[in-house]
Amino acid sequence: MKLQEPAPGKWQLFRIWASIGLQSFGGGASTTLLIQRAFIHKHKWLSIEEFLHLWNLCILTPGINLIALTVLIGRKLGGAWGIVVSLVGLLLPSATITCLITAGFSSIQHLPVVQAVLRGVVPATAGIMLLVGLNFALPLIRKSHKEGIFYLLASSVLMIACALAVILLKFSVIIVVLASVFLGALFFSSKSDVPLLQQEQREQR
Amino acid sequence: MINPLIYFLLFLKASLFSTGGFSNLPSLHQDLTGNGWAKESVFGQSIAIGQISPGPNGLWVISLGYLTYGYLGAFLALIAVIIPALLVLAISAGYTRIEHRAWVQGAMHGVSLAVVGLLLTVVWTILRQPGVDWKALLIAVGAFALASSRKVNIPIILGLAGLAGYLLYR
Numbered sequence: 001m002k003l004q005e006p007a008p009g010k011w012q013l014f015r016i017w018a019s020i021g022l023q024s025f026g027g028g029a030s031t032t033l034l035i036q037r038a039f040i041h042k043h044k045w046l047s048i049e050e051f052l053h054l055w056n057l058c059i060l061t062p063g064i065n066l067i068a069l070t071v072l073i074g075r076k077l078g079g080a081w082g083i084v085v086s087l088v089g090l091l092l093p094s095a096t097i098t099c100l101i102t103a104g105f106s107s108i109q110h111l112p113v114v115q116a117v118l119r120g121v122v123p124a125t126a127g128i129m130l131l132v133g134l135n136f137a138l139p140l141i142r143k144s145h146k147e148g149i150f151y152l153l154a155s156s157v158l159m160i161a162c163a164l165a166v167i168l169l170k171f172s173v174i175i176v177v178l179a180s181v182f183l184g185a186l187f188f189s190s191k192s193d194v195p196l197l198q199q200e201q202r203e204q205r
Numbered sequence: 206m207i208n209p210l211i212y213f214l215l216f217l218k219a220s221l222f223s224t225g226g227f228s229n230l231p232s233l234h235q236d237l238t239g240n241g242w243a244k245e246s247v248f249g250q251s252i253a254i255g256q257i258s259p260g261p262n263g264l265w266v267i268s269l270g271y272l273t274y275g276y277l278g279a280f281l282a283l284i285a286v287i288i289p290a291l292l293v294l295a296i297s298a299g300y301t302r303i304e305h306r307a308w309v310q311g312a313m314h315g316v317s318l319a320v321v322g323l324l325l326t327v328v329w330t331i332l333r334q335p336g337v338d339w340k341a342l343l344i345a346v347g348a349f350a351l352a353s354s355r356k357v358n359i360p361i362i363l364g365l366a367g368l369a370g371y372l373l374y375r
Binding site for chain 2: 022024031033037055056058059062064071090091094098101102103113115116117122123126128140143165167181182183187188189
């Protein structure tokens with residue numbers, strides 16, 4: 001286990017979120033990657049497994065997942081005030097810039113130069129999103145590998161099936177997530193999944 | 206004439222019954238155009254802006270708010286997307302209560318796999334847009350490589366991609 005750094009002060013937390021909010025041009029892909037870099041790689045406040053766990057809770061929450069994630073990370077690192085400074089830090093700069101871009105964009109969006117630049121930026125966001133997905137996939141593959149070949153195979157099949165269900169069959173995201181909850185509970189519930197400490201706690205009850 | 210309270214509630218409803226950034230679109234589209242509060246063209250514009258502007262893609266509704274109701278609209282839209290996100294605290298509390306059960310661990314593994322699968326669909330959707338050719342795929346691969354090196358800042362990567370777009374497609 002990596003060493004955890006002491007939790008940040010409110011001001012430092014605000015600065016980190018604001019810098020994410022200011023830098024994350026290109027939408028959610030950049031934002032997610034910047035959050036991973038800031039809280040996992042640069043400061044070791046979260047492990048990728050923890051991050052994925054928080055993200056799972058956000059997927060089960062209505063609305064924008066990234067804002068829910070901001071709430072959870074803010075609370076973990078700074079309690080109620082952590083939530084407030086994180087939300088304001090992330091959203092104030094990015095919402096303001098979005099407004100300003102909206103005000104300017106409608107007048108220049110038809111210029112060929114703008115169209116050409118956008119045709120370069122849009123596929124780049126796809127590449128960044130792929131990296132975010134890979135960051136999420138690695139701990140899952142490692143864990144599945146430890147559980148054995150059947151587990152790994154079943155995990156890969158479910159992962160790809162989710163993608164295909166949305167792309168080819170046009171299933172809604174909610175249906176896919178609920179189906180995965182059900183299939184996961186059915187096929188991936190092994191005793192070894194539960195950490196030893198938690199098993200002991202359970203036996204004591 | 207736009208009624209600010211109803212306007213806000215429409216945004217809140219759309220956000221409460223959505224998952225992820227763009228699934229609130231159909232509901233907003235129906236309600237706003239139905240009331241005559243939004244023109245058809247503002248939806249395409251705000252989604253395009255949501256793709257490039259900073260922050261989560263879901264912030265496209267701020268752009269929609271601005272285009273339909275000025276700064277007040279943008280502000281109301283922002284509040285409307287923050288409120289549902291706070292529900293994650295309740296979900297997290299509920300999860301802590303049941304996390305020790307074996308089936309919960311399995312279910313969460315299932316959700317994690319779905320998360321990766323869903324991210325792949327986003328990559329696919331972006332690359333399926335009109336105007337994406339083999340040069341665009343090269344840009345996507347290049348952005349992936351630069352980002353995974355962890356040495357280059359994201360705005361620089363997007364700046365380079367924009368420059369490549371300018372040079373290749375102008």
